[in-house]
Amino acid sequence: MADNSFSRIYEVVRQIPRGTVATYGQVAALAGNRRWARVVGYALHANPDPEGIPCYRVVNRFGEVSSAFAFGGGNRQIELLEADGIPCPGGRVDLSTYQWKRAVLGYVPDGAK
DNA sequence: GGGGTGACGCGTC
DNA sequence: CGACGCGCCACCC
Numbered sequence: 001m002a003d004n005s006f007s008r009i010y011e012v013v014r015q016i017p018r019g020t021v022a023t024y025g026q027v028a029a030l031a032g033n034r035r036w037a038r039v040v041g042y043a044l045h046a047n048p049d050p051e052g053i054p055c056y057r058v059v060n061r062f063g064e065v066s067s068a069f070a071f072g073g074g075n076r077q078i079e080l081l082e083a084d085g086i087p088c089p090g091g092r093v094d095l096s097t098y099q100w101k102r103a104v105l106g107y108v109p110d111g112a113k
Numbered sequence: 114g115g116g117g118t119g120a121c122g123c124g125t126c
Numbered sequence: 127c128g129a130c131g132c133g134c135c136a137c138c139c
Contacts, residue, residue: 028135037122038118042118043137
């Protein structure tokens with residue numbers, strides 16, 4: 001399955017609990033390397049399973065939805081987030097309240113080696 | 114195998 | 127979080 005980083009990233013995104021969001025950098029960190037931030041974006045861009053991979057719960061470090069969101073419009077992502085109970089005033093979510101803090105509290109940056 | 118691109122992140126101005 | 131640049135890694139041609 002996890003033959004490559006892509007599958008790994010999908011696994012992480014798929015584990016994002018409902019009513020919560022995660023950042024690209026966070027997903028990258030949970031996937032193994034925070035430097036995969038760009039790869040995460042690329043992986044979600046490839047999104048082979050939009051029904052199983054809630055890519056709309058993945059936002060940038062500012063908590064804002066991506067401009068290139070391919071679900072038919074960035075506005076579409078906001079509706080999905082609100083459906084999860086996540087208000088997005090200005091197309092942005094409050095990371096302080098809704099960011100997936102599962103492992104962020106314990107993960108160690110690659111540079112901390 | 115080389116080169117270009119990108120749904121990012123962080124430092125710096 | 128205003129803008130600009132560099133770095134970092136994987137994918138496509």
